[in-house]
Amino acid sequence: MILFQLLGISAIISVANAAHFTVSNVSEFQAALNTAATNGAHDTIQVMSGTYNVSATLTYWSNEEYTIHIMGAGSPVLNGNNSIQVMQLTNLSNTGDISIEGVIIQHGNADYGGGLGIETTSADVSLHKCTINDNVAVYVAAGVNIYSVTGNIQITNCTFRKNSSPNTSGYPYGTAGGLFIQTEGADTEMRIMDCLFENNTAERDAAGAMLYPVGENSTVIVEYNTFNDNTANEYGGGCWIRCPNTNATVKFKYNSLTNNSAAIAGSAGGTYIEIASGTIDLSGNMHSGNNAVWDGGGLWIEHGGGNLNIQNNSFTKNNSLQNGGAANVFLESGTATIDHNIFNDNDAMSVGGGLSMATTSGSMNIFNNTFNSNTADEGGDVYLYFDHSSSSANFYNNILYHSSFPALAFSGAQTVVAKYSDIRGGAGHPWFGTGCIDADPLFADSLSGDFHLSWSSFPVSDSTKSPCINSGDPSSPLDPDSSVADMGALYYGQKEGIKENRLKAFSNNFSLSQNYPNPFNLSTTIEYRLYRPTHVSLKIYNVSGQWIETIVNAYKLAGTHKVDWNAKEKPAGVYYSQMQAGGHSLIKKLILIK
Numbered sequence: 001m002i003l004f005q006l007l008g009i010s011a012i013i014s015v016a017n018a019a020h021f022t023v024s025n026v027s028e029f030q031a032a033l034n035t036a037a038t039n040g041a042h043d044t045i046q047v048m049s050g051t052y053n054v055s056a057t058l059t060y061w062s063n064e065e066y067t068i069h070i071m072g073a074g075s076p077v078l079n080g081n082n083s084i085q086v087m088q089l090t091n092l093s094n095t096g097d098i099s100i101e102g103v104i105i106q107h108g109n110a111d112y113g114g115g116l117g118i119e120t121t122s123a124d125v126s127l128h129k130c131t132i133n134d135n136v137a138v139y140v141a142a143g144v145n146i147y148s149v150t151g152n153i154q155i156t157n158c159t160f161r162k163n164s165s166p167n168t169s170g171y172p173y174g175t176a177g178g179l180f181i182q183t184e185g186a187d188t189e190m191r192i193m194d195c196l197f198e199n200n201t202a203e204r205d206a207a208g209a210m211l212y213p214v215g216e217n218s219t220v221i222v223e224y225n226t227f228n229d230n231t232a233n234e235y236g237g238g239c240w241i242r243c244p245n246t247n248a249t250v251k252f253k254y255n256s257l258t259n260n261s262a263a264i265a266g267s268a269g270g271t272y273i274e275i276a277s278g279t280i281d282l283s284g285n286m287h288s289g290n291n292a293v294w295d296g297g298g299l300w301i302e303h304g305g306g307n308l309n310i311q312n313n314s315f316t317k318n319n320s321l322q323n324g325g326a327a328n329v330f331l332e333s334g335t336a337t338i339d340h341n342i343f344n345d346n347d348a349m350s351v352g353g354g355l356s357m358a359t360t361s362g363s364m365n366i367f368n369n370t371f372n373s374n375t376a377d378e379g380g381d382v383y384l385y386f387d388h389s390s391s392s393a394n395f396y397n398n399i400l401y402h403s404s405f406p407a408l409a410f411s412g413a414q415t416v417v418a419k420y421s422d423i424r425g426g427a428g429h430p431w432f433g434t435g436c437i438d439a440d441p442l443f444a445d446s447l448s449g450d451f452h453l454s455w456s457s458f459p460v461s462d463s464t465k466s467p468c469i470n471s472g473d474p475s476s477p478l479d480p481d482s483s484v485a486d487m488g489a490l491y492y493g494q495k496e497g498i499k500e501n502r503l504k505a506f507s508n509n510f511s512l513s514q515n516y517p518n519p520f521n522l523s524t525t526i527e528y529r530l531y532r533p534t535h536v537s538l539k540i541y542n543v544s545g546q547w548i549e550t551i552v553n554a555y556k557l558a559g560t561h562k563v564d565w566n567a568k569e570k571p572a573g574v575y576y577s578q579m580q581a582g583g584h585s586l587i588k589k590l591i592l593i594k
């Protein structure tokens with residue numbers, strides 16, 4: 001054991017190849033960074049609570065093969081006072097990983113990385129439980145700028161708020177309001193999980209987050225994040241991902257994007273994804289209230305070839321002034337699978353109020369989606385464009401209802417024949433094919449966004465049974481209740497006699513506890529836990545699946561929430577509580593005794 005005593009550092013203890021520093025002011029912090037950079041040890045710098053007014057950028061520059069971990073104790077605030085970059089950390093070795101946890105970085109100002117800059121060659125970078133607020137970048141990356149040649153980068157449980165990149169002097173200036181991550185080499189992985197991006201702005205692209213792995217075989221994972229009220233004047237209001245090299249993997253799942261915009265001259269109000277080739281998996285996301293002046297109010301994708309899967313997402317009240325109110329998708333070649341999504345109340349001025357999709361030579365499989373109340377000049381719900389005759393589309397088991405006419409439209413070198421779909425105003429069109437119907441789908445409560453199919457007198461097969469139940473293509477896989485496939489995104493579960501859906505398998509972004517007491521005779525308490533802030537609805541249904549009461553319908557913060565249901569006036573019997581959040585749903589049984 002070696003014991004150091006250096007001026008300005010309150011305690012340094014180095015055990016073999018590990019050193020620990022505790023710092024409580026700016027000069028101690030910088031002295032610890034200087035020592036850590038050259039001491040031949042793995043370092044932990046514990047930053048005690050308090051405000052650190054930084055007048056010279058806190059700097060770590062090392063080529064040691066040792067890690068550094070900066071750890072806030074009691075949420076220390078590192079403040080650049082709107083005049084300087086707060087912190088810059090650089091390691092040029094292969095294994096000198098950099099990690100930061102539990103600090104608040106605010107009011108930084110720099111050309112790149114106004115709050116924080118990190119650079120490595122092949123070492124990994126992680127940022128955990130940090131808050132990045134009110135930073136400005138003259139050129140790129142107002143909040144955090146991370147660059148690595150081949151290192152992996154992980155951002156978890158962080159908040160990025162009110163960061164802005166306002167410069168307009170030349171591209172790429174004015175990009176990446178909250179966060180910018182770039183890797184240069186092949187085989188890198190970048191991951192953003194459980195983060196909140198709110199009220200960030202960019203004069204050009206990517207107001208919330210910008211992820212840019214330049215090399216081949218890149219993996220990008222963006223899961224369980226919330227993007228709210230971010231504004232880019234050009235492309236990508238919420239999240240922007242570009243993989244310009246071959247064989248990329250993008251997993252974009254369980255994210256919530258609300259009120260983001262591409263405001264002045266660009267596409268992708270919410271999410272922008274562009275890859276040269278590879279696989280995009282986009283599932284369980286909720287896009288609502290996003291808008292773009294060009295294409296793709298909620299989502300914009302350009303895929304150079306491979307697999308594109310868009311599943312179990314919901315798109316509500318997004319709009320674009322050109323094409324694809326909810327989503328605008330281009331697939332050069334390969335296969336797109338688009339199923340079990342809900343497109344509700346989206347608008348495009350030109351084509352594809354819900355979904356606008358184009359392909360050069362790809363094949364598109366579009367099935368079991370629910371489209372409701374979308375509007376466009378042409379293709380109120382769906383517009384497809386086929387560039388070459390080798391392209392194709394299978395379109396079946398979809399519901400297109402309450403939208404502007406014609407709900408489905410297409411152009412180019414191929415045609416579409418819809419099958420086993422419920423399409424309002426479709427009858428008589430050449431594309432209204434086998435098994436298609438034009439009948440009210442009897443959604444449970446479409447005005448409040450509940451697109452389950454209803455069947456009030458289940459199991460009696462009368463006029464209360466949605467015409468979409470068991471009316472999908474009989475050769476489709478059976479529904480989970482072993483009945484013939486239903487049309488639309490949500491099937492009617494006939495085993496329990498209650499609306500249910502496939503999405504609930506993916507609902508681990510929240511939990512719904514059993515109510516207590518249960519059974520009960522007057523009132524009962526329902527408790528639920530959110531792992532990220534989101535809009536929540538909690539509804540009570542009776543045993544026949546009829547809606548009884550909505551007891552929560554509001555935006556809620558992450559954490560545990562409780563609500564009482566007073567059933568004094570309700571008849572005894574079995575009820576169900578159904579919680580919906582982030583496009584997912586959970587159900588519990590309640591027993592009322594009188």
Ligand SMILES: [Ca+2]
Nearest residue numbers: 036039041066
């Ligand atoms: Ca060191």
Ligand SMILES: [Ca+2]
Nearest residue numbers: 470483484486
């Ligand atoms: Ca069925």
